[in-house]
Amino acid sequence: MKTRRILVTLLATGLAAASASALAYEGDWKRGRVYYRSVCTACHAAQAGGSIAPSEMTKAQWQAYLQADKHAKGKDSLKQYVGKPYRASIRAQNKAADKFADVPDEELFEDLKAFVIKGAKDGDAPASCS
Numbered sequence: 001m002k003t004r005r006i007l008v009t010l011l012a013t014g015l016a017a018a019s020a021s022a023l024a025y026e027g028d029w030k031r032g033r034v035y036y037r038s039v040c041t042a043c044h045a046a047q048a049g050g051s052i053a054p055s056e057m058t059k060a061q062w063q064a065y066l067q068a069d070k071h072a073k074g075k076d077s078l079k080q081y082v083g084k085p086y087r088a089s090i091r092a093q094n095k096a097a098d099k100f101a102d103v104p105d106e107e108l109f110e111d112l113k114a115f116v117i118k119g120a121k122d123g124d125a126p127a128s129c130s
């Protein structure tokens with residue numbers, strides 16, 4: 001009986017710690033920059049009529065854009081391009097997708113967000129795309 005209570009307590013503590021650390025993840029803008037410039041820009045240069053710079057939008061516009069998750073004039077989801085399945089599909093031709101193949105989707109999304117917010121028109125370091 002006692003052992004069971006201890007186990008339950010340990011489990012609850014472990015779960016609380018795990019969710020706290022998930023919430024505490026802070027985007028790594030450097031990793032976001034590498035991903036943006038290699039993966040996002042590669043496709044924009046080829047299919048969107050040219051690259052799209054983070055500095056084309058303000059921080060507020062990026063926040064709203066990422067929140068809405070509508071990409072390419074609403075045709076698809078932006079998150080899919082950060083997801084593992086997409087990385088896996090291009091990793092043979094794309095170094096960044098290969099390097100970050102196993103990064104959890106939520107982390108890479110936070111990284112990307114940190115980079116575009118920092119690189120926004122009114123961000124700390126307005127950034128181009130390449």
Ligand code: HEC
Pocket residue numbers: 036039040041043044047048052070071072073074078081082112
């Ligand atoms: C497989 C190709 C592809 C990938 C990968 C891609 N994009 Fe795009 N993106 C497009 C196309 C095509 C458009 C232009 C749509 C239009 O103007 O008709 C676009 C447009 C955009 C726009 C302009 C607004 C809009 O949605 O129309 C932003 C911002 C953008 N992409 C951000 C990103 C980011 C950030 C990533 C990386 C996480 C990314 N894209 C990855 C193809 C891609």
